[in-house]
Structures are given as structure tokens and as C-alpha cells.
Amino acid sequence: MQGSAAIMDILGAMSPGSQPARAQRFTGPAQHELPREFVALHKRRRITDAIAELTAEQGYEATKIGDIVRRAGVARKTLYDNFEGKEEVFLTAFDAAAEDVIGRVEEVCAEAEGDWEERVEAGLSAFLAYVAEEPAQARMCMVEAMSATPAATRRYEDAVQFFVELTGRHVPHSDQLPETMEETLVGGVAWIVHQKIRRHEAEQAMDLLPELAEFMLAPYRSVAGVGRGRVNA
């Protein structure tokens, strides 16, 4: 009995966006007992996925606990066993998404072959690809987080700060450049992507790559002494 419920949970978790727990029920006798922690983790994941989807659709404020448990297909008690309330669900979802995108960007920057221009462009490209692939998560992090709660605003600022520092690690250094260059560049990129998401065009985020790469690289070229010319579209 417990085993079949656990499998249903996992099936639900494996197909995000589908109506969970409505699919065929397993009624057969032979069932695997899935480890408790595994089930609990997937339930948490379903709850955080649900809040990402719901805030993307209707905004943080309009999203109620009832909506979240319905979407996640879990009992209200399960949510409260795992989280203090809506804000903690949101912050947990934010952290998971931020960790995901930061991990991807950091990795491609580190692994990109070639010079600093290629590393920066690879990182930007990975960031835009994330936005295109995960529009709901992107909207949660870059639009909703800004106005959700003060703690969410701080999370957003911390994530921006991470990208500022990451950029700083990969671009050529020169005391000829303003100290705030990375901050204004990252802020500018964030603003363009933010607007793209608000216009429900997150899926086309990759279209921005040539323009934003040029925007980010141009200030550093003169100090890098490698006039490669414009980035190809």
C-alpha cells in the first residue's frame, strides 16, 4: 500500500507539469518498497516545482498554499511537515534553481576552450540556454523574487553578486577600467533578460546572445590587447 503510493509520487515527480497522481494506479501485488528519504525528497521537489510553475503563471502573491498542494499532488500536511510556509517553499525553490543555473554557467566558463572572450560568451550562452529551457524557474528567480519578500530580494541580489564576481574572474583586468564595470554589465544583461521573460519570450532568450556578448566583451577588448573584432552573430 505504502509502496504503491510511493511509486505514484515518483511518477508524478518524473513528469513535471502533468497532473500528478491521476495516472494509472498500480494495483498489482508485487511492489518495491522505495526508501523513505527518496520519497520525501521527491515530494519536496514536487512542492518546489509547483511553486515555481504557479508563481510564473499567476505571481507570488496570488499563489496560495492550497494551489501549491493541489499542483504538487501532496497533502497540505506534507507541505507543512517539510516547510514552514509559502515563503520557505519559495526560497527553497529559488535556491535550487539558482544553484542549477550557477552550476551550469560556472562549469562551461571553466571548461570553455580558448581565450577569455570565448569563456565569457560560453557562460552567457549557458545562462541564456537555462532561461530558454526553464522559463518558469527563470521567471521565479528574475521577476517574482524581486518583489516576493525581502528575503527573496536578498537572494536575488546575492545571485547577481555571484555573476558579477564570476565575470570578474574571467575578464582581463586593468586598473584603467572602472571597478563597477562588471556590475553595470551584469545589471544590463539581467535587465534585458528580465524584460524578455516579462514579455513571455523566455524561450527565445538565445536570440539575445550576439548582442549581449558584444555588450559584455567590448569594454575589455581595449585593455586585453586582442582586438578580435566583433563577435559573429
Added chain:
Amino acid sequence: MERLPRGRHGLSPEFVALNQRERLFAALAESLYERGYEETTVAMIGKRAGVSKSDFYKRFESKDACFIAAYDDAVERIRRELLSACDGRRLWEDRMLSALAALLDFLVAEPARARLVLVEGLRAGKGVYDRYQEALQSFVPDLREGAPAPAGGSRPPEATDEAVVGGIASLLARRLLAGEMEPLGDFLPEIGEFALTPYLGAAEARRIISER
């Protein structure tokens, strides 16, 4: 802003209304600055402005309505400052740097309004975000007008203009959020160079800034 004299003063109702509106805008911005949006109440705004609750509700339906009106008013003030700073300047880079200098002057002189526009606009949510976006977008055509292309290059794509405006707004908002008011005025060379680089090239932008 000074309160008007009590009792019979012979001032026209229009004048009183305008004066009250302005006082309420200033009071709202100051309350937000000190307490944040959630904690700011109509009573608090009224008290600070020296305007009775009933007079408040004659002017505005709600705190939200006053907030939006105050927001628009603050943006309009910034716009006027920037445009007048550009007045009569022929070169694009002169206009740009004068406008940025005027912006920083305004933000330093009016910290409450600065925070209202740059911080609350993006973070207060409901209804204000569109104002913030419109405000930022409204500066884009001014920036684009007469903007040059770097030597040997072509005019940067349109998204660049928006990224320049958004990048400056983001930097200033972050500093305001961190409560670093004082050094805001010192940012002119930094944001100036950032703003000129896509249009003039990094080396030329640096040269212009260092000569000023």
C-alpha cells in the same frame, strides 16, 4: 515642504490641492524610505505631510493610488532634470555625461525619491513595475538620438541602449539598497565610461572621461 497657514488665507483651492499633493508625495517617499511600503500607512503619510485623513482621501483613493502618483511625479522630476542638463549641448557624449551628472545630483539631493524610483519601482510589485519599466524605456530614445558608432564599427544593436540604461539603474539601485548614499555622486566617471563604451569604443570613452 512648508505647510500652508491655517484658517482663512485667501489661497485658491487649486493651489491648496497642488500643495497638498506635493506634500503627500514627499511624505510618502520619506515614509517608504524609513519604513518600507508594507509598514507605511495612510495615517503616517498624512501626519508627516500635515494633511488630514479626509483630505488625503479627497486626493487619493488609497495608499496604492498615492504611491503610483508619487512614483510618476518623481520620474517626471528626474526627466526634467536630465533634459534641462542636456539643453544646448551639441555633442552626444556631452549630453550623456551631463544627464548622468544631473541624475546623480538628483539622487544625492533626494534620497527618498531616489529609492522610490529605483528600488521600490522594481521591488514593490503590483502595478509599479510597469511604471518602472516605462520610466527606464522612456530614456532609451533620448540616449539613442544622435548616438555615434565606434570607429571602424557599426552602431550597436538596440538592445544595447536598453542594457546601458538598465545597467546604470541596476548599479544605482544596488547601492541604494545597501544604504550607500554618500558615494553615489562619485560614480560619474564609472557609469559615464560604461555608458559611452558601446558607442565610442572603450579607449575613446576612457579618454573623454579622463579629460573631464
